[in-house]
Amino acid sequence: MIDYGKFLSANAGTMRESAIRQMGSVLARATDVVSFAPGYPAEDEFPWLVCREVAAELLGGSDGSVLQYGPTRGYQPLREVLATLMSDRDVRVPADRIMVTSGSQQGLDLVARVLLDPGDVVLVELPSYTGAITAFRNVGASLVGVRQSAQGIDLDHLGYVCSRLQAEGRQLKFLYVVPNFQNPSGSLLPLARRRDLLDWAHRHDLLIVEDDPYRDLFFSDVTQVEDTRPIAADDDDGRVVYLSSFSKTLAPGFRVAWFAGPEPLLSKLEFAKQAADLCTGGLDQRIVHAACRRGVLAAHLPHLRAHYQRKRDVMSEALRRTLAGQVEWAAPRGGFFLWLSLREPLRSDVLLPVARAHGVIFVVGSAFFVNGEGHSHLRLSFSAPAPERITIGVERLAAAIAAVAIGDHVGSGRS
Amino acid sequence: MIDYGKFLSANAGTMRESAIRQMGSVLARATDVVSFAPGYPAEDEFPWLVCREVAAELLGGSDGSVLQYGPTRGYQPLREVLATLMSDRDVRVPADRIMVTSGSQQGLDLVARVLLDPGDVVLVELPSYTGAITAFRNVGASLVGVRQSAQGIDLDHLGYVCSRLQAEGRQLKFLYVVPNFQNPSGSLLPLARRRDLLDWAHRHDLLIVEDDPYRDLFFSDVTQVEDTRPIAADDDDGRVVYLSSFSKTLAPGFRVAWFAGPEPLLSKLEFAKQAADLCTGGLDQRIVHAACRRGVLAAHLPHLRAHYQRKRDVMSEALRRTLAGQVEWAAPRGGFFLWLSLREPLRSDVLLPVARAHGVIFVVGSAFFVNGEGHSHLRLSFSAPAPERITIGVERLAAAIAAVAIGDHVGSGRS
Numbered sequence: 001m002i003d004y005g006k007f008l009s010a011n012a013g014t015m016r017e018s019a020i021r022q023m024g025s026v027l028a029r030a031t032d033v034v035s036f037a038p039g040y041p042a043e044d045e046f047p048w049l050v051c052r053e054v055a056a057e058l059l060g061g062s063d064g065s066v067l068q069y070g071p072t073r074g075y076q077p078l079r080e081v082l083a084t085l086m087s088d089r090d091v092r093v094p095a096d097r098i099m100v101t102s103g104s105q106q107g108l109d110l111v112a113r114v115l116l117d118p119g120d121v122v123l124v125e126l127p128s129y130t131g132a133i134t135a136f137r138n139v140g141a142s143l144v145g146v147r148q149s150a151q152g153i154d155l156d157h158l159g160y161v162c163s164r165l166q167a168e169g170r171q172l173k174f175l176y177v178v179p180n181f182q183n184p185s186g187s188l189l190p191l192a193r194r195r196d197l198l199d200w201a202h203r204h205d206l207l208i209v210e211d212d213p214y215r216d217l218f219f220s221d222v223t224q225v226e227d228t229r230p231i232a233a234d235d236d237d238g239r240v241v242y243l244s245s246f247s248k249t250l251a252p253g254f255r256v257a258w259f260a261g262p263e264p265l266l267s268k269l270e271f272a273k274q275a276a277d278l279c280t281g282g283l284d285q286r287i288v289h290a291a292c293r294r295g296v297l298a299a300h301l302p303h304l305r306a307h308y309q310r311k312r313d314v315m316s317e318a319l320r321r322t323l324a325g326q327v328e329w330a331a332p333r334g335g336f337f338l339w340l341s342l343r344e345p346l347r348s349d350v351l352l353p354v355a356r357a358h359g360v361i362f363v364v365g366s367a368f369f370v371n372g373e374g375h376s377h378l379r380l381s382f383s384a385p386a387p388e389r390i391t392i393g394v395e396r397l398a399a400a401i402a403a404v405a406i407g408d409h410v411g412s413g414r415s
Numbered sequence: 416m417i418d419y420g421k422f423l424s425a426n427a428g429t430m431r432e433s434a435i436r437q438m439g440s441v442l443a444r445a446t447d448v449v450s451f452a453p454g455y456p457a458e459d460e461f462p463w464l465v466c467r468e469v470a471a472e473l474l475g476g477s478d479g480s481v482l483q484y485g486p487t488r489g490y491q492p493l494r495e496v497l498a499t500l501m502s503d504r505d506v507r508v509p510a511d512r513i514m515v516t517s518g519s520q521q522g523l524d525l526v527a528r529v530l531l532d533p534g535d536v537v538l539v540e541l542p543s544y545t546g547a548i549t550a551f552r553n554v555g556a557s558l559v560g561v562r563q564s565a566q567g568i569d570l571d572h573l574g575y576v577c578s579r580l581q582a583e584g585r586q587l588k589f590l591y592v593v594p595n596f597q598n599p600s601g602s603l604l605p606l607a608r609r610r611d612l613l614d615w616a617h618r619h620d621l622l623i624v625e626d627d628p629y630r631d632l633f634f635s636d637v638t639q640v641e642d643t644r645p646i647a648a649d650d651d652d653g654r655v656v657y658l659s660s661f662s663k664t665l666a667p668g669f670r671v672a673w674f675a676g677p678e679p680l681l682s683k684l685e686f687a688k689q690a691a692d693l694c695t696g697g698l699d700q701r702i703v704h705a706a707c708r709r710g711v712l713a714a715h716l717p718h719l720r721a722h723y724q725r726k727r728d729v730m731s732e733a734l735r736r737t738l739a740g741q742v743e744w745a746a747p748r749g750g751f752f753l754w755l756s757l758r759e760p761l762r763s764d765v766l767l768p769v770a771r772a773h774g775v776i777f778v779v780g781s782a783f784f785v786n787g788e789g790h791s792h793l794r795l796s797f798s799a800p801a802p803e804r805i806t807i808g809v810e811r812l813a814a815a816i817a818a819v820a821i822g823d824h825v826g827s828g829r830s
Contacts, residue, residue, distance in 0.1 A: 002654070004679040007530055007588055007589075008683060009529060009530055015529075015690075018690075044479065046482045049476075052475065060463070061459075068455060069455055070668070106692045115423065117425050174422075205417075207422055247484075251482035253484070255696045271431060275546070277520050281696050
């Protein structure tokens with residue numbers, strides 16, 4: 001019997017399955033489970049018709065490059081579309097400082113590999129996105145959490161954490177932040193706080209990695225497009241690497257996302273991508289490009305925003321009806337997630353197996369906290385299930401919470 | 416002005432553009448250049464019609480999962496097709512020990528990240544594939560070369576290198592090998608030598624990473640399918656991670672490849688892929704799956720083999736006609752590459768700019784040698800250009816060699 005452990009790298013030794021993906025496997029095995037776990041976009045909202053038309057044209061065979069290897073930085077016409085799209089977001093960046101990635105997850109991974117040595121520190125929000133946490137940890141980085149309040153990242157705590165790390169002689173590289181409808185908290189970082197963060201980065205000579213996949217999905221009853229202005233829009237000295245994606249606005253199956261940043265970093269990120277996968281899929285990039293050129297985003301986004309806003313309403317309403325006074329949440333102003341706080345001492349990791357037995361799953365809050373906290377929280381994704389399933393799922397969640405509260409779950413687990 | 420250098424990781428500091436991709440950029444800028452540089456498959460041989468039909472069906476919208484996030488290990492029906500395909504290659508492996516990757520380059524990258532710590536040693540052939548060299552180097556590994564003879568890897572040299580590394584107390588992890596129609600040498604490792612390597616790995620308790628993208632493209636005038644039996648086919652104790660790809664047999668634009676290996680490594684490789692890109696493109700995987708199910712490979716491969724065999728003949732014939740006695744090469748028995756040896760002291764890096772001025776490019780031999788050698792070699796890819804372009808390209812190469820030989824290139828460079 002071979003001892004494979006001795007062949008593993010130090011980083012591999014600590015690699016674990018993501019809590020979100022784990023729930024995906026649960027779902028694949030289950031029959032009638034309502035999944036609030038993965039942040040999947042709604043499949044019936046994918047632009048099927050346009051994609052089918054565009055694919056048929058692209059696969060006609062007249063342009064052989066469609067299925068050939070392509071440039072590592074991405075399909076040039078798509079990069080030009082992306083420059084326009086960035087300009088619509090008030091970020092002025094030429095196409096040659098934009099790189100296409102195989103999903104934003106790859107962007108985060110490349111950023112990790114190019115910027116982080118083992119032991120380097122990344123600052124992340126408490127809570128923060130698990131996919132980013134994993135990408136940074138997989139290169140051996142240390143993650144240090146900064147508290148969030150209703151006004152976003154707590155600047156006092158940020159200052160305190162920085163001083164402490166400095167005193168310890170730690171190598172701090174960047175702050176990772178999801179300003180728009182954060183995964184998992186759903187929170188929107190106020191504009192003033194975004195400028196504060198830029199000032200902070202400038203003062204401390206640090207970088208900011210801004211992850212912005214949900215920006216287009218603001219809910220118009222409580223959010224204006226101006227509220228989503230990226231940090232990168234005011235970055236005059238090249239401190240921000242900005243990531244965004246088509247996964248939530250077109251479809252994730254294309255694995256087409258992008259980032260923009262200062263050229264000295266871009267060239268290193270390009271070399272890293274060369275060795276990581278050579279290039280992003282050619283057909284996928286061209287379908288996304290053609291869909292954008294046909295105005296799919298402009299035509300479809302208002303509808304998509306209304307779609308997810310309605311699902312937020314359905315979930316909020318069901319929570320109010322079934323769990324008022326027992327749980328708390330801030331109404332999401334955009335995005336896919338509702339961040340629920342349980343009444344202590346109820347823990348979400350205790351609740352999860354009971355909820356599964358009741359036919360509903362979610363992601364435990366602790367998965368998003370790098371400091372071991374978060375046990376009284378859980379993330380509910382309202383994006384994928386149909387409205388009637390959201391209602392059923394929340395009712396099951398309420399039943400599970402009731403069962404845990406009266407200690408009934410031990411018995412039900414046996415039956 | 417920000418000093419970005421201080422933000423870079425140690426690995427990023429040494430990342431460089433690949434020599435092959437560099438030539439791709441040259442090509443993109445050039446007008447009438449014959450490119451023997453990148454190993455691109457022939458675009459007119461891609462199965463356009465089937466892909467168009469299949470894509471239209473898949474994008475009908477009846478199966479929402481087509482454009483959704485998918486399992487990290489890959490689309491299950493594709494993995495089952497892959498198990499059958501592996502069985503056709505005499506490798507018995509269940510679908511659950513096969514993982515789909517975003518091109519084999521990602522497979523190599525994941526292997527590097529899961530198996531290698533900085534300073535660990537990987538043994539590679541002299542010469543070896545640059546993409547693998549870069550992936551291994553990007554995690555800080557040391558690459559040590561083992562000589563090849565006409566009979567493949569030199570076992571005496573392998574033994575010598577191992578003893579030396581052991582004496583130096585170095586951590587050796589695996590041997591990377593491309594047994595079938597190697598990139599760049601085009602050589603075919605004899606079956607007896609493959610078994611020798613397995614014995615060697617067993618004796619030294621090491622792994623073998625077997626990269627096999629060209630296996631289906633043997634040339635029937637000089638090679639039988641039996642000659643291509645993978646090392647993994649005789650791996651009884653789980654020492655081989657086997658990689659292969661659809662990039663050369665269907666099309667690279669799909670970025671669909673796979674690897675198979677022992678489960679303890681697979682699970683770590685899966686976690687690494689989760690953080691690297693979550694999953695490979697869903698539409699791409701399903702197009703490849705449907706094409707396989709329709710028998711495209713079986714129907715198309717004989718034609719594809721004949722196609723590349725003819726191109727090999729055209730290149731060999733042109734070389735014989737224009738450069739007989741001035742260069743040497745072994746006739747490729749499959750694959751995409753012809754490995755040319757110049758007469759010393761002529762160096763391929765001296766020849767390259769002259770060749771570019773004459774309208775032909777290739778990859779210099781030194782790009783494939785981890786020990787600083789290879790200057791008298793160059794790699795010619797005959798896969799992509801049309802036959803008449805191959806002839807023109809070789810004539811230009813002959814003219815460039817003549818120009819260098821008589822010292823004429825300095826003058827021509829000025830004109």
